[in-house]
Amino acid sequence: MSISNMTVFMPSVLTLIGIPGLESVQCWIGIPFCAMYLTAMIGNSLLLIIIVSERSLHEPMYMFLGMLGVTDIALATTIMPKMLGIFWFHVPEIYFDSCLLQMWLIHTFQCIESGILVAMALDRYVAIRYPLRHGAIFTHHLVTQIGAMVTVRAAILVAPCLVLIKCRLQFYHTTII
Known part of the structure; x- marks a missing residue:
């Protein structure tokens, strides 16, 4: 019995099937996802508006909280449109390069979120350890530098994985994800 070689060399389009076995009810599954997405967008947007408009909230802790809100908005916006496109509009195709970009954005934003949480913990540590010098240590310039770094x-941490996927993995067993 011979087994045929079904490998695909560098596919240009991948097919996303959604949730296997639940294709008939995916339109209903998309409703709670959309509701959570809208709730997250409204909540994070209100948080950002309050932090920007209230001068007393221009402290490092609230600036980090605002960065976390921006990251949550970006992360959700990276994931949800394609997911809802699959669930509601039955658009399962995604270009390979678009898939790599989406994967890079998802992992980068998740890494940014964890870095901001570490920065928030450092800010609270300094506030507890050196309460009188906290304002002199955590200046707006330092908060901006921490956010940029x-x-x-x-x-930088996520980029090598995508380069390896693009350059080294050239043969794929299937194009259905």
């Missing part, structure tokens, strides 16, 4: 660190 967390972002750069996340992008």
